[in-house]
Amino acid sequence: MATTRGFLGRRRERDPRLPPGQYDVGAGWPVLTAEATPRMDADTWTVTVDGLVETPTTWTLRELRLLPPSVYAGDIHCVTTWSKLDTNFTGISFDTLLDAVGVKPEATFVVETSTTGYTTNLPLDDVRGGKAWLVWEHEGKPLTREHGGPVRMLVPHLYFWKSAKWISKITLLDHDEPGFWEVNGYHERGDPWREQRFDGD
Amino acid sequence: MSSASTGTDEPWVVPDDRIGGPNDRRAAAKWRDARVVEVAHPSTDAVVLRLAVPERVQHHPGQHYVVRLRAPDGYTAQRSYSVASAPGDDLVELFVERIEDGEVSGYLADVVEPGDELEVRGPIGRWFVWSGGVPAVGIGGGSGVAPLVGMLRHAIDLGHPERLRLAVSATGRDRLPYADELEAVGARIALTRVPGGSRLDMAAVAALVDPGVTVYLCGSARFTGAMETLLVDAGQPAGTIRVERFGPTG
Numbered sequence: 001m002a003t004t005r006g007f008l009g010r011r012r013e014r015d016p017r018l019p020p021g022q023y024d025v026g027a028g029w030p031v032l033t034a035e036a037t038p039r040m041d042a043d044t045w046t047v048t049v050d051g052l053v054e055t056p057t058t059w060t061l062r063e064l065r066l067l068p069p070s071v072y073a074g075d076i077h078c079v080t081t082w083s084k085l086d087t088n089f090t091g092i093s094f095d096t097l098l099d100a101v102g103v104k105p106e107a108t109f110v111v112e113t114s115t116t117g118y119t120t121n122l123p124l125d126d127v128r129g130g131k132a133w134l135v136w137e138h139e140g141k142p143l144t145r146e147h148g149g150p151v152r153m154l155v156p157h158l159y160f161w162k163s164a165k166w167i168s169k170i171t172l173l174d175h176d177e178p179g180f181w182e183v184n185g186y187h188e189r190g191d192p193w194r195e196q197r198f199d200g201d
Numbered sequence: 202m203s204s205a206s207t208g209t210d211e212p213w214v215v216p217d218d219r220i221g222g223p224n225d226r227r228a229a230a231k232w233r234d235a236r237v238v239e240v241a242h243p244s245t246d247a248v249v250l251r252l253a254v255p256e257r258v259q260h261h262p263g264q265h266y267v268v269r270l271r272a273p274d275g276y277t278a279q280r281s282y283s284v285a286s287a288p289g290d291d292l293v294e295l296f297v298e299r300i301e302d303g304e305v306s307g308y309l310a311d312v313v314e315p316g317d318e319l320e321v322r323g324p325i326g327r328w329f330v331w332s333g334g335v336p337a338v339g340i341g342g343g344s345g346v347a348p349l350v351g352m353l354r355h356a357i358d359l360g361h362p363e364r365l366r367l368a369v370s371a372t373g374r375d376r377l378p379y380a381d382e383l384e385a386v387g388a389r390i391a392l393t394r395v396p397g398g399s400r401l402d403m404a405a406v407a408a409l410v411d412p413g414v415t416v417y418l419c420g421s422a423r424f425t426g427a428m429e430t431l432l433v434d435a436g437q438p439a440g441t442i443r444v445e446r447f448g449p450t451g
Contacts, residue, residue: 005312199227
């Protein structure tokens with residue numbers, strides 16, 4: 001592709017933590033959601049893991065807090081080209097919930113569902129082995145409603161639409177079922193390092 | 202980032218196959234060199250670019266394009282901009298707000314001239330999209346009016362401007378993109394920082410509520426958050442509200 005006349009770009013020292021086409025949003029954290037932000041009560045919120053598991057299980061936040069905590073410290077990347085570097089979230093590893101429910105051998109994909117009905121799909125291998133969390137704190141403070149509180153999914157190695165806000169259910173499947181953005185023109189997997197933004201990338 | 206008729210029980214199910222089949226979507230994802238045909242500066246903080254896009258895929262009002270700038274050393278920067286033109290327009294019109302210190306918007310506002318080429322891909326998005334076939338409500342704040350203007354122009358082309366009821370907000374008239382066109386169709390206009398100004402308050406929002414239609418809400422996170430709260434309090438079902446949020450992204 002040709003260069004753009006007169007464009008030099010500003011960031012000559014590119015931070016190696018930034019995937020291609022991303023920029024550092026600094027201390028900010030833009031809110032991006034396609035639907036109205038739901039009003040939820042942390043005391044009545046629950047999450048269910050079901051589908052191809054031995055024991056479908058539902059947890060309250062109080063019950064999750066009794067499980068071994070886990071912190072993600074690192075970067076997050078939004079498909080709209082911002083990245084937030086060196087941030088942290090506290091919650092539990094999704095592996096803890098998978099271990100509790102018992103994954104059936106035929107399970108290969110998951111669908112995350114929000115209380116709003118938002119869905120996003122992922123290969124099971126993208127949410128196990130220390131790659132995914134359920135989180136309720138960001139940098140030591142309760143996760144705010146607009147960022148998905150009381151509890152959201154966190155899958156930081158993929159673009160952030162794969163980290164469903166207001167998570168209510170994770171369903172294990174033996175086949176892929178495209179979720180909301182995946183039906184609406186975005187990439188099936190969304191690896192920021194391969195710049196898998198849109199359908200066809 | 203679909204159709205106006207969502208089926209109210211399942212707002213996230215998008216039944217509308219008219220919004221670009223697989224072939225269209227693949228073609229839209231391709232980067233291509235668009236030619237800048239017209240450049241206008243409606244205010245000091247905005248630029249309107251009108252582009253001739255080769256092998257153009259017809260857009261639906263509400264969709265966006267991505268513009269990618271490439272430096273001689275290969276460095277690239279890209280941003281998304283809503284399409285403000287109707288599908289029937291020969292050119293693709295992008296409204297770009299100049300963000301303070303914005304790497305991309307500053308270049309587009311200050312450097313781009315007619316005759317330049319810009320790498321673009323699009324149209325993208327199947328959710329914040331209105332076919333024009335059914336009534337809808339659009340609420341926009343500041344540069345968030347751009348996709349709504351694309352919808353309005355399409356409704357006018359269809360001979361049905363009344364299908365889209367609009368309410369928009371800006372700090373002043375000079376900060377309201379496309380103010381003339383919005384006034385001409387009788388959009389509810391709130392100017393928040395002028396003498397005797399007004400806001401889109403509960404009364405203004407309640408006047409728009411119609412549980413049977415989709416509401417397209419576009420603007421900053423703060424604006425859309427405030428409007429969502431008013432809409433839901435006024436009786437608009439949350440599942441009928443489609444939101445496109447902008448942050449300052451340079």
